[in-house]
Amino acid sequence: MPSPDIALELTGLVKRFGPKTAVHDVTLSVPAGSFYGLVGPNGAGKTTSLSMAVGLLRPDAGHARIFGVDVWADPVRARALAGVLPDGLALPERLTGREMLVYLARLRGLDRATAAARAEELLEILDLLDAERTLVNDYSTGMRKKIGLATALLHGPRLLVLDEPFEAVDPVSALTIRGILRTFVAGGGSVVLSSHVMALVEQLCDHVAVIDTGRVVAAGTLAEVQDGGSLENRFVELVGAADTIRKAPSWLVS
Numbered sequence: 001m002p003s004p005d006i007a008l009e010l011t012g013l014v015k016r017f018g019p020k021t022a023v024h025d026v027t028l029s030v031p032a033g034s035f036y037g038l039v040g041p042n043g044a045g046k047t048t049s050l051s052m053a054v055g056l057l058r059p060d061a062g063h064a065r066i067f068g069v070d071v072w073a074d075p076v077r078a079r080a081l082a083g084v085l086p087d088g089l090a091l092p093e094r095l096t097g098r099e100m101l102v103y104l105a106r107l108r109g110l111d112r113a114t115a116a117a118r119a120e121e122l123l124e125i126l127d128l129l130d131a132e133r134t135l136v137n138d139y140s141t142g143m144r145k146k147i148g149l150a151t152a153l154l155h156g157p158r159l160l161v162l163d164e165p166f167e168a169v170d171p172v173s174a175l176t177i178r179g180i181l182r183t184f185v186a187g188g189g190s191v192v193l194s195s196h197v198m199a200l201v202e203q204l205c206d207h208v209a210v211i212d213t214g215r216v217v218a219a220g221t222l223a224e225v226q227d228g229g230s231l232e233n234r235f236v237e238l239v240g241a242a243d244t245i246r247k248a249p250s251w252l253v254s
């Protein structure tokens with residue numbers, strides 16, 4: 001049943017890779033209109049959870065719903081509601097950025113003129129016009145991230161699910177992307193993003209979930225999760241990592 005209040009609802013998600021359980025039981029509710037940060041140590045299960053959330057990876061158990069639409073029962077309708085920047089995005093490599101955007105926009109049902117106009121606008125905003133003749137195959141890591149974000153925005157989704165959108169992006173482009181995401185949320189959109197940069201999450205997000213070893217160990221408003229401290233300190237406490245912060249090797253210091 002469509003649910004206007006919850007943009008993304010994950011219930012009891014489980015994913016196993018052979019003998020390893022990467023995601024044990026992820027349950028999360030992202031209110032519509034929120035800017036939701038997902039944080040966790042390397043290998044905690046963020047990418048696996050987000051991939052299941054948007055229909056890129058089939059869960060072994062549990063459900064994912066986007067505005068109440070079951071991602072696995074009704075994938076076409078669910079995907080139309082969401083724009084996704086997955087980790088390690090596979091892109092059509094032999095096209096230029098513009099060709100790729102127009103092609104994907106047409107696949108999503110936009111007419112030729114709208115597809116061309118949106119491609120132009122996104123390339124301009126994300127500072128990719130200089131690379132007009134560059135094939136996506138020859139893009140830098142940061143440029144791939146930006147064109148990936150452009151593909152997520154193209155069809156004007158209600159929810160953006162972004163796996164580390166700021167990774168490898170230069171500072172000016174990062175400011176632009178922050179502006180785009182803030183405007184999107186101010187206009188009623190919802191964002192879920194993963195990041196390792198606590199300061200960025202504190203600056204942008206109004207809700208946070210901390211994932212550790214495939215489980216949600218804290219979730220709520222930013223203030224609730226911070227619990228009077230900084231997100232970084234709470235993170236270290238929550239994932240029990242204080243003892244594992246290492247010193248530099250002695251041979252490095254002469």
Ligand SMILES: Nc1ncnc2c1ncn2[C@@H]1O[C@H](COP(=O)(O)OP(=O)(O)OP(=O)(O)O)[C@@H](O)[C@H]1O
Nearest residue numbers: 017020021022040041042043044045046047048049
């Ligand atoms: N296709 C796969 N096959 C086997 N194991 C996998 C696969 N994908 C992920 N894993 C394992 O699942 C666990 C969770 O990985 P995941 O990529 O979801 O973590 P993450 O929280 O996104 O990490 P990071 O912050 O380093 O990107 C890890 O132990 C990883 O090795």
